[in-house]
Amino acid sequence: MFKGQSLPLAMFLVVMLVTWLTRALPFLVFGKKGISPTLRYINIVLPASIMMLLVLYSLRNVEYLSYPYGMPELISVAVTVALQRLKKNTFLSILVGTLCYMILIRTLFLV
């Protein structure tokens, strides 16, 4: 493992710098200027849209059209939502939801 090929430097630098760019871009463009009221409003409301889209994004690779039709994922998400509404305990919700998922894919919904 200490030998092995190294990353081609140019490719590594491109990936690194472009990744850095995507993270830095908003701060570079808007950082120095003051924040306009519109931007302030966006700052407050956009995260809720982003988080919803992030949930959808993390569920995008599930095959919903064929068995098991995304049931392990959707059931586990439903369990997590229910538990979070009930107890508002993040650790508990994630723990139970994850266990639910790991059990479902090993039992009821063998792929």
Place this chain on the structure above:
Amino acid sequence: MKTLRFAAKQTVPILFSYVFVGIAFGILMIEEGFSLFSVILSSTFIYAGSMQFVMISFVLSGAPLITVAILTFFINARHIFYGIGMLDRFKGMGIKYPYMVLTVTDETYSVYQSISYPKDLDPQQVDFYIAFLCHMLWIVSCVFGAVAGQIMPWDMTGIEFSATLFFVTVVVNQWIDFKSHIPAIVGFISGIAFYFILGKDNFLLPGLSVSMIVLMLLKDKVTLKLEGKKNV
């Protein structure tokens, strides 16, 4: 100290996802013939889970640099939206500012959205510890995967789903706490619409962009709700 402990507690929800995806990355990189040094380099300076995996295929397929640049940009473009929502957050952090900006990931962004800061702690100090702890956790996990990954005794398949569920809990909390449901609904509708129109790999950026535009158009309505009656 107290700030560190609080910060550490905030990162627990993403712990398992980072650890096991990191380990998977370390294992894969070694399997494909790369050195431990490459693993350390990637996890330290790129620090972007999906991107690191894609980079492996770039190298193996000998993709031209311009393709790499363009694809890297689109794969990571959602970070632009994270930054837009956090412009004020790191102001005044001096030398730590670039580090904070460059260590925003899907998971750390979600953690930032989920925190209620205790009154006696400095939010920026908390944020720094979170950024730093997550970054170190990622590096250590990738290295651990590279070095010892083959010796996992238990089948941990599915444990990375915990990240998705963490995002879900943040959405639930936002739904309960936020006076207007419009942003969440806008995000959901545009996401689903573009998922069907453009497919699973192309829906995120249009979804984010259109959500932002729609929210700007609905500014008056949403602002009214935010300033209006208390959430029932």
